[in-house]
Structures are given as C-alpha cells and as structure tokens.
Amino acid sequence: MNTSGHIHVDVIIIGAGVAGASLTALLKNSGVTCALVEANPADKDQDTGDQSRTDPRALAITIASKNILQSIGAWDKIPKDRLACFRKMHIWDENGLGEVNFDSADLYEPVMGYIVEQRILEQALETALNKSDHVSWYRPAEVKILRTEKDKIYVGLDDGRQLSASLLVAADGQSSTIRRLAGINFKIHDYHQHALACVVETELPHQEVACQRFLTRGPLAFLPMAQPNQCGIVWSTTPEHAAELKNLDEKVFNKVLAEAFAYHAGEIIHTDSRTTFPLARAQADEYCRPRLALVGDAAHRIHPLAGQGANMGLLDVASLAEIILQAREKGRDIGAFSVLRKYERWRKGENRTMMMTMEGFKYLFENKTTGLSWLRNVGMDMFDSIKPIKHEVMKRAMGLAGDLPDLARSHF
Numbered sequence: 001m002n003t004s005g006h007i008h009v010d011v012i013i014i015g016a017g018v019a020g021a022s023l024t025a026l027l028k029n030s031g032v033t034c035a036l037v038e039a040n041p042a043d044k045d046q047d048t049g050d051q052s053r054t055d056p057r058a059l060a061i062t063i064a065s066k067n068i069l070q071s072i073g074a075w076d077k078i079p080k081d082r083l084a085c086f087r088k089m090h091i092w093d094e095n096g097l098g099e100v101n102f103d104s105a106d107l108y109e110p111v112m113g114y115i116v117e118q119r120i121l122e123q124a125l126e127t128a129l130n131k132s133d134h135v136s137w138y139r140p141a142e143v144k145i146l147r148t149e150k151d152k153i154y155v156g157l158d159d160g161r162q163l164s165a166s167l168l169v170a171a172d173g174q175s176s177t178i179r180r181l182a183g184i185n186f187k188i189h190d191y192h193q194h195a196l197a198c199v200v201e202t203e204l205p206h207q208e209v210a211c212q213r214f215l216t217r218g219p220l221a222f223l224p225m226a227q228p229n230q231c232g233i234v235w236s237t238t239p240e241h242a243a244e245l246k247n248l249d250e251k252v253f254n255k256v257l258a259e260a261f262a263y264h265a266g267e268i269i270h271t272d273s274r275t276t277f278p279l280a281r282a283q284a285d286e287y288c289r290p291r292l293a294l295v296g297d298a299a300h301r302i303h304p305l306a307g308q309g310a311n312m313g314l315l316d317v318a319s320l321a322e323i324i325l326q327a328r329e330k331g332r333d334i335g336a337f338s339v340l341r342k343y344e345r346w347r348k349g350e351n352r353t354m355m356m357t358m359e360g361f362k363y364l365f366e367n368k369t370t371g372l373s374w375l376r377n378v379g380m381d382m383f384d385s386i387k388p389i390k391h392e393v394m395k396r397a398m399g400l401a402g403d404l405p406d407l408a409r410s411h412f
C-alpha cells in the first residue's frame with residue numbers, strides 16, 4: 001500500500017470471466033502484478049471440487065483458443081470427461097434441400113474445435129490462477145469510482161478499498177460498468193431474438209458432429225459434449241417463443257425439441273435446466289483510452305450461432321498481453337495510449353472481420369423472403385461446393401487464419 005492509502009499493482013483487471021481470468025494468467029506468468037476484481041462471490045463448487053452440475057452454456061472453442069489456454073496451464077485443468085471435440089459440422093435449412101458440410105480433414109486437421117461448458121472452463125482458469133504471488137483477488141467487489149491521472153489510474157471499490165495501477169483492463173462483460181464510467185459508446189444491433197440454452201441427453205449418439213438447423217424463427221444448434229449421447233443446445237428464436245420453451249414441462253419440451261431437430265438425434269431423453277439470453281451484435285467505438293483497455297464482451301458481442309464470443313475474447317487478451325509484455329521489455333509505460341492503440345488497431349479490425357463473416361453466413365441462411373427460398377438453397381449449395389471460399393471461412397472459424405497473436409498459433 002502506498003502513502004495515499006491505495007494498493008498499487010501493475011494492472012487492475014475488472015471481471016474474472018474467460019477474458020479477465022485468461023489475461024491475468026498470461027500476465028502473472030511474466031511477473032506482472034495484477035489485481036483481479038470480480039463482482040460474483042467464489043463458486044462454491046470450486047472449493048468443494050464438486051463438478052457434477054452441468055452449465056447450460058456449452059462453448060465451442062477454437063484451435064487458437066486451445067493453444068492460448070494450454071500456454072497458461074488451464075487446458076490441462078479441464079477434466080477429460082467434460083471436454084469434447086467435434087470433427088465435422090452439418091448445417092441445413094428447414095425449408096429446402098440446401099446444406100453446408102464442414103470436415104476438419106479437408107484442412108488436414110484432426111478436429112474442427114472443442115466443446116466445454118463455460119463454468120468448467122472458468123473453474124479451470126481459476127485453478128490455473130490460484131496460489132500466485134502476483135495475483136490479488138478482490139471478490140465479491142464492484143468498481144464504484146474510476147479516475148485517470150497522467151501516470152496512474154485509480155478505482156474505488158464498493159467495500160471502500162482503493163486500487164491504483166499503470167493500466168486498467170475492463171473484462172466485465174457486455175454490460176461493462178467500466179465502459180459506462182469511461183463514457184465509451186457501445187453500438188448495439190438488437191436481433192430481437194433470445195437464445196435458449198440447455199444440456200440434453202439424446203437417443204442417438206452425436207458422433208462428434210456439430211449440427212445447426214435453420215428454422216423460420218432462428219437457428220437451432222446441437223453441440224456434441226463429452227458423453228456420446230449428450231449435447232449442448234443453443235436455440236435462437238423470438239423472445240416470446242424462448243420464454244414459452246423455457247417454461248414447458250420437460251416431457252413436452254423434449255418432444256418439441258426432437259421435432260424441431262427433425263429427429264436427427266432421435267428422441268430427447270432428458271433435459272437439464274434451461275436458461276435464456278438476449279441476443280445482439282455490438283462493438284465499442286473505442287477499445288482503449290490512456291491507461292484503459294477493453295477486452296472480451298466488454299468490447300464486442302456476436303450472435304452465438306458463430307460460436308465465437310469467448311474465442312474473440314481470448315484472442316483479445318493474448319494480443320494485449322503480447323503488446324504489454326513487449327512494451328515492458330523495452331522499458332515503456334504499459335498504460336500509454338500509444339502502446340494501447342496498437343492493441344486497438346490489431347483487434348478492432350480482426351473482430352469486425354469475424355463479425356461481418358458470420359453476419360454474411362447468418363444472412364445466407366436466414367433470408368426470410370419466401371420467394372427467395374430457392375435462391376437461398378442454391379446459394380448454400382454453391383457455398384458448399386466453392387472450396388476456396390468455404391475453406392477460408394472454416395479457417396477463420398477454427399482460429400487458423402487472421403492476424404493471430406503468437407500464443408494462439410500452433411507450433412509444431
């Protein structure tokens with residue numbers, strides 16, 4: 001603690017979700033002192049080691065994200081019986097014969113990606129962070145005051161404690177308090193859709209294939225999980241329909257879901273708890289200010305059909321860590337605007353490219369003009385057969401293309 005009563009560290013990170021916890025792990029391994037502030041109390045199951053509860057949110061994780069998580073020692077902390085891979089993806093339309101099929105073998109890769117529950121990934125990250133002299137946790141705590149001066153940034157927590165640092169990173173999610181306190185504009189495109197998420201047991205095994213069926217009201221995804229007959233569901237639909245589905249009796253819901261998926265997985269045997277999320281696409285006008293950087297959902301949001309939100313956040317933090325550590329090595333101020341602008345230039349463009357690629361893909365499948373339904377199906381088949389374009393989209397979605405930070409690359 002310094003004479004002014006502030007606890008001083010190199011970097012304050014607000015939010016211990018996937019983005020914030022990963023950044024902290026990346027920095028502490030290089031000796032950067034971090035204060036990690038998290039609003040939610042610690043997960044009780046983390047302390048007791050109880051991982052029996054499933055999280056309705058199953059995340060598709062790219063090869064690039066796996067490389068980052070491996071480098072910070074979190075990948076090996078994911079229990080093997082909670083980690084799955086998918087080798088193929090099958091996408092088709094309810095109203096026609098058009099379809100698109102992706103296969104990792106086309107790119108000489110053994111897998112397209114991995115599936116892990118969000119809570120299990122967050123627990124693995126927390127385990128990787130534990131027992132580090134370079135990390136101090138503030139939990140549960142929320143930021144109430146934010147003040148920037150020439151050579152430091154200050155925060156006041158709701159419990160009265162005060163922190164200062166050379167840099168503050170907002171990893172506090174889509175409703176970021178830091179973004180609001182800094183007055184940074186967040187341009188939101190509301191899809192007027194909600195996603196219903198849950199984990200189900202199916203009659204037929206998934207065979208490591210991820211599937212999406214485009215229905216009139218939005219896409220329905222089945223993501224293969226670690227058990228052969230277990231899938232994570234993300235069903236994007238109108239807010240009213242999502243609420244209705246959430247409140248259905250389980251047996252009725254199982255029937256409705258099996259039918260909506262055209263019995264592709266046979267009957268639905270069991271459904272765990274169901275949760276809904278509002279869907280939007282958004283991008284912050286600025287990713288940085290002097291002594292402040294935004295990462296993860298605090299900087300951007302994307303439709304879950306892309307399966308990219310957490311992956312984009314991991315690329316943000318690996319890029320930011322690379323820039324911070326390079327600046328430190330050269331003796332430069334890690335909170336200087338000129339240093340942080342490098343991060344903004346790098347990631348804002350990359351994230352926009354990903355968002356626009358996925359938006360185009362969504363448009364191809366979701367064009368609701370009935371008269372154009374045949375055109376849409378022809379479009380899908382054409383996309384499926386034009387290999388160079390299809391492979392470029394695949395490489396982006398798998399985290400094999402784009403301007404990747406060093407830690408995200410596969411090193412052979």
Ligand SMILES: Cc1cc2nc3c(=O)[nH]c(=O)nc-3n(C[C@H](O)[C@H](O)[C@H](O)COP(=O)(O)OP(=O)(O)OC[C@H]3O[C@@H](n4cnc5c(N)ncnc54)[C@H](O)[C@@H]3O)c2cc1C
Pocket residue numbers: 014015016017018019020037038039040057058059060061118141142143171172173174176177178195196197234277295296297298304306307308309310311312313
């Ligand atoms: C249905 C669904 C399916 C998805 N599927 C995928 C997928 O397949 N692949 C993928 O990559 N992504 C997917 N996503 C997106 C992914 O879940 C998010 O992009 C990711 O969780 C964002 O991580 P984050 O760390 O940036 O933010 P968050 O996970 O929101 O974490 C923010 C953290 O900050 C804390 N916090 C908030 N405010 C404060 C404050 N004032 N002070 C202190 N702490 C604070 C919160 O408690 C939280 O712990 C999906 C999302 C949904 C809704």
